[in-house]
Amino acid sequence: MTSSDCPVLDDTKKPRRRNSDLTVHELKAATTEQLINQGLSGLSIKPILDKAGVSRGALFHHFPTKNHLIAAAFADLLQSFSEALHQSGSDLRSGRIDVSAFVEQVVETFVSDMFIGSMEIALGIRVEPDLSELVKEAVEEWRVSLAAFWNETFELKGMDTAAAAQHWAMASNLLRGHAFTSTYGVEPGARLAFCKSFEKLILNEAVIKKETA
Amino acid sequence: MTSSDCPVLDDTKKPRRRNSDLTVHELKAATTEQLINQGLSGLSIKPILDKAGVSRGALFHHFPTKNHLIAAAFADLLQSFSEALHQSGSDLRSGRIDVSAFVEQVVETFVSDMFIGSMEIALGIRVEPDLSELVKEAVEEWRVSLAAFWNETFELKGMDTAAAAQHWAMASNLLRGHAFTSTYGVEPGARLAFCKSFEKLILNEAVIKKETA
DNA sequence: CACTACAAACCAATCGGTCGGTATGTCAAG
DNA sequence: CTTGACATACCGACCGATTGGTTTGTAGTG
Structure with missing residues (x-):
């Protein structure tokens, strides 16, 4: 589950500001990993954030709710x-x-x-x-x-x-x-x-x- | 899941102080009900207590840990x-x-x-x-x-x-x-x-x- | 008096989520 | 080429609520 799995990394085209796609991908990957290893009750925001190396703010910028992230993953x-x-x-x-x-x-x-x-x-x-x-x-x-x-x-x-x-x-x-x-x-x-x-x-x-x- | 299901309600025999057996039974019944209706993550102590009509102290008097109660139920x-x-x-x-x-x-x-x-x-x-x-x-x-x-x-x-x-x-x-x-x-x-x-x-x-x- | 059975205040840790601020990028006007 | 307006991406302190568990106190019983 490294970032190299992500098919959306070609920053060659179109306007993209920071690393939006990467961030989202890391978030979903970390969520999936937590879901599998720790179960639904292990899907707290904190460990997901830690595992993804992403901040709280970034998460809620891309997903309105924790459940939206879970659903996407x-x-x-x-x-x-x-x-x-x-x-x-x-x-x-x-x-x-x-x-x-x-x-x-x-x-x-x-x-x-x-x-x-x-x-x-x-x-x-x-x-x-x-x-x-x-x-x-x-x-x-x-x-x-x-x-x-x-x-x-x-x-x-x-x-x-x-x-x-x-x-x-x-x-x-x-x-x-x-x-x-x-x-x-x-x-x-x-x-x-x-x-x-x-x-x-x-x-x-x-x-x-x-x-x- | 009423208390009438309980086979341990005959307070006719043996020394039993308060309502120990009843309390334990209510606790387990409430836990089971919560497990089924709200899932594992719904197994918080508070709602179990409310449903069983029992205090926090009573729970931890009879079960060393929440998980012990869950296992018993x-x-x-x-x-x-x-x-x-x-x-x-x-x-x-x-x-x-x-x-x-x-x-x-x-x-x-x-x-x-x-x-x-x-x-x-x-x-x-x-x-x-x-x-x-x-x-x-x-x-x-x-x-x-x-x-x-x-x-x-x-x-x-x-x-x-x-x-x-x-x-x-x-x-x-x-x-x-x-x-x-x-x-x-x-x-x-x-x-x-x-x-x-x-x-x-x-x-x-x-x-x-x-x-x- | 000793013991069981409880009640409830209390605790640190953690929960999901908000918010104000900043860094970075695009675009249009000058 | 520069500048300023604006949007996106992100950070992390902070919030009230809730978590499992402890502790202190007390009412009733043998």
């Missing part, structure tokens, strides 16, 4: 989450990896920091209506993207659209459940066992779509 | 959770309900306040090592109880112990995933669809054990 997180899944799907369709490796990757993505962050926010929005509002759009995008991920990767023979949707909903639920279980800590081997079960239970009748490129 | 919650499941299992084995109703009940139990509370704590213990320690025992009991629930309710033909354990782990993951998904809000019908899919995916080859009573 979370939107970025969900997008990374989504991109990781689509990448795995693409790898599978192109033949770069096989189904087992695909499942491992997908499970890995779910049992990652990103999912933890999602859980934190999911619980947070139950209590904070304004945060819920701020995050709504990003969550909806994520929902659509997840459905698209399954549908663009696999075909389910003999299932209509609704049945397929339900099938992938179950797949997603399984992954979420496993990810949640993992937060309590898992014994070694459980991950692998889950992958194998998942493959058998969910992907048995699924056909990989051919690369259309 | 959570242990109660997990036990209720467990009891609800075992009740459903018993109802099924005795023939009082059929498989569909059983699945509905179990799903209902998972998508309840109790699961929300578990999620909150699960995330909380990632960040607070001492809370993690305080809760450890209750969580382990819950784990065992959940496994027992499946095994005492169903038999899986042609599966050894390990395979059966893995099968029920997947079942539990599905339920957890669905419960988590539900926290974001579900469209009507999704619950039913999940129940049907669950029954087909998980309980297809499961045989209900006979009532041994």
